[in-house]
Amino acid sequence: MNEYRVQGLSCGGCALRLQQEIERLQHGEDAKLSFASGKLTVSSEISMDAVRKILRSDGASIIEPQAGEYGRSERHHHDGAEGHSHDHAHDHAHGHAHAHGSGMFGGALRTVAVAAILYAAALVADSYANQIYAVLLYAAAAIISGYTTFAKGLKNLLRLRFTMDTLMTIALVGAAAIGEWKEAAFVAILFGLNEYLEGLGMERARKSMDALLKATPKNALKLDNGRELMIPIDELRVGDTVRVKAGEMIPSDGIITEGSSEVNEAAITGESLPLDKQAGNEVYGGSINGSGMLHIRIEKAYVDSSLANILHLVEEAQETKTPTELFINRFAAYYTPGIMILAALVAAIPPLLFGKDWIASLYEGLSVLIVGCPCALILASPVAIVSGIARAARHGILVKGGVFLEQLGKLDTIAFDKTGTLTKGEPHVARTVEWDDQLLRIAGAIEQASSHPLAKAVMREVEARKTEIPAPQEIKTKAGSGVEASIDGSIYYLGNEKAMSHLQWTEEQLSAMEALKSEGLTLVIVADEHKALGLFGIQDEIRPESAGMIRSLHALGIKRTVMLTGDHERTAAKVAGEVGVTSYESSLLPQDKVERVKELGDKAAMIGDGMNDAPALAAASLGIAMGKGTASAVETADIVLMQDHIGKLPEAISIAKKVNRVIRINIGAALGLKLIALLLTIPGWLTLWIAVLSDMGATILVTLASLTLLIERRK
Structure with a gap:
């Protein structure tokens, strides 16, 4: 398929009619002409001379071929010297x-x-x-x-x-x-x-x-064996290192290998405040380096980067037709002939049956024809949709199509994955119980070299307490239960209850462990050969914005918020209670989530971030993914929250509701003004200039109402 920019499209109805004419050409059945974006998509086999002739018949023309797809390596062919x-x-x-x-x-x-x-x-x-x-x-x-x-x-x-x-x-x-x-x-x-x-x-x-x-960077300063080479971003490869100076745009997704700076990611995530970044941190192409010098190892070719995907999907989003638009187009197909028949009746019946002057009746018939123009009606939806998608994108909310924006505004139920969505997906120590002052010292010695998520959580707690950590002489891992280590000539153990079978527990200790387990915490116990030194109660940390976000959703009219998780009952109950969802289900496999989502109905959305969420996102009427989630979840979803938290979800729904409300107002205004004008034919008051004013008034109201969606109050 080839894509072209078209100028001179005078109205949505004209664009629709031109598309229908192009569709009748040989190889034209897949043609799409969007009034919203001014873009024509046609088969590479179609006769462009025939297409241009059709466009010229309505005063429109092609101004320049456009690159086929944002964020794709494929280059589309364009005819003649225009490539x-x-x-x-x-x-x-x-x-x-x-x-x-x-x-x-x-x-x-x-x-x-x-x-x-x-x-x-x-x-x-x-x-x-x-x-x-x-x-x-x-x-x-x-x-x-x-x-x-x-x-x-x-x-x-x-x-x-x-x-x-x-x-x-x-x-x-x-x-x-x-x-x-x-x-x-x-x-x-x-x-x-x-x-x-x-x-x-x-x-x-x-x-x-x-x-x-x-926000598309054009070139990158590549470091190559001590040399600096300015190259087009299309030529960057995974593994290349680039230098980004203060104030410059980062060319593609990567990892900082040298330097530190504040980075503005507003173009990607909608996050208004710059974030401090240093060696080891991830950065996005399209974000702006602040004041420092950065060396970045490229992790994704530009065509696969976050920015390229956003540009591709945002452009694509303008082309999709919503159910309302499709209905209006079908309605216009019957409405226009109906108006023409009505105009003929207005012009002919009064002179034939009631002896009215033919000139006067013909004049009124012409006025009815003008009133019947469907342009304002067809314009009722696309301007609002484009404005809504643009406003959402400014907030880091990527809506992949107008149909999804419209659907988002009609939701009454939202299902959430737990891990990585309502929670951070990162274990942290919620409770520490010390029975011996050696607890942190020994725990740090055993866990310092481990990459296990629970070990990292323990180490963050140890480091936060600024504990001096000794070096272990020997460490043995026991599969499924824990670790045995030799430290300062003594043997120590770290792990779950199974790893502590040699201990005799006191009533106080058993009570403490049961209390932590009742809170849904995972236990990591530290002991020597004779007694327990203490334990850590670990849980997946709840995102600070989750509870407020759920309250905002309920205030916006979302009736049900459901948490679906594969975690066990106690943990699920604890998280559900803290964030305030209306219900939850635990111990679910990925296929179980799919079934639950299907049962929620056609006004339900699923939001998740992991590989195991992709099937449920696809099965839901509307799939919403976290922007830093797995690629499969982001690709499957209909809407992507580019920030690594869900605080923008209420904003997304609020924008969608406003868009739907504006579209309803637009349709009412377009039809209402025309109806009033048509009623003026009864007393014979309809004139040509009143007919034009009715269409003009509808156009002005529709356009202004739609553009209000772009206006945001400063907070």
Whole structure:
């Protein structure tokens, strides 16, 4: 498939009709033309000359081929001399589109302004009884403002294709034919202003989205045997080391090998505050180095990096049609012919049955045709969807399609994995019980060389207490139970209860152990050959934002929050109680989670981060993954929270609810204003300029309401 930028799309309805015409061409069945992004996707086998001809018939044209996919190594073929490399094509297409877009809309506004001045002059001439001059000025205003519409409409009329341009052309010619030059000029000016506002609204939404796509680094300073080589990021390979100076953009995902600095990851995670990074820490391509010099070992080629995937998925998200959009498109297919039939009845029935003047009835019929334009209705959803996706992305919430954004706003149930989602997925010591002052010293000596997660938790506790650690003489690992070590000539043991079978426990010790186990803690016991020195109660630390996030979800109208975990009952109960979910299920295998998620219904989402969560994410009506989770979870999910915590989930749902609310308002406004205008035909009050104003009013309301989604209050 090849992708192209298209300029001159005047409305959503026009884009839909052009797509349908391209689909009728040979090899055109998979064509997609998006009014939201101004992007055309067609088969590489299609005749581009035929495609260009169809676009030109409506005043649209291709401005530049666009690189096939963000974040993919595949390069798409483009016909003729228009082919460019990935970066050049992308930069040129975006720059040219923006420059031309600005010129196109500025030109349209100037045209309308000139026509308005001529119209004002005509009014003055008319008031002084200079009828000929007035007519000439009205005609000039109508021609200047309506020439493009008239040219497209005439072509469509000859093909018996009834678009808005066709309807406007009929109305303008009809008004002029009956001597209503003043009204013809006024209608032309209003329609020109309407088209300008409609295009400007979508362009504003597109630019907000394009701002997210500009965070693409172009080059990298590669270190090669002491030399510094400036190379395109496409040429970076896994294992390469790059130098990133203060203020520069990190070219791809990697690990810091030298240096320390604060790194701004806002473009990737939405985290507004810079994070301190040092050797050994992970960094993302697209994030900005603060004040220090960093050497970074590249862990992912750019095409597989976090930033490249975000850019690819955000662009892709603009192309998906929501259920509401699909319904509106189907509705418009019946609505437009229905309006045409109604217009014919309004024009013919009063003269035939009631003796009304034919000219007056024909005039009202033309007005009904204009009222029936579905453009504002078709525009009701895409501007809101693009604005919502852009706003979510600014917060580090990656929504992979408008359909998922709409669905997110309809949820009533959310299921959570426990480990790594509601908790950090990192064991920590929650309780320490000391029966001997040697506990920390011996525990540190035994665990210091171990990479086991529980050992790391114990070592963090030992180091936090600034304990001096001796070196062990010998260490033996006992599978499944613990470790035996020789320290300072004595034998010590560390492990679970099974590893302490040689001990005689006191009632006090047994009571202490039972209390920790009742809290859902895992026990790590330290002992010598005769007695226990103490123990550590370890648990997976609950994320500090989890409880507040659950409360916010309930406040937003989420009725059920369910925790699904493979952990045992005691731990599950403890975590569920602390975070405040409405229910939980424990000891679940991955396939069990899939079944539970399916039982939750079609207004439920699943959120997780691990490999074992991927099946449940796929099975859920909506899958939400943690951005730093496994690749399989992120790929499977419909929505990705790019930060390594779930605090942004309520924000995501709030944005989605606002988008759905705006779409409902837009549909109501578009249909409501048209209905009011149509009702004016009953007393005979509907005029051409009122018809245009009804469509114009709907367009303005729809556009402004959608663009409010981009506005955020400063906190």
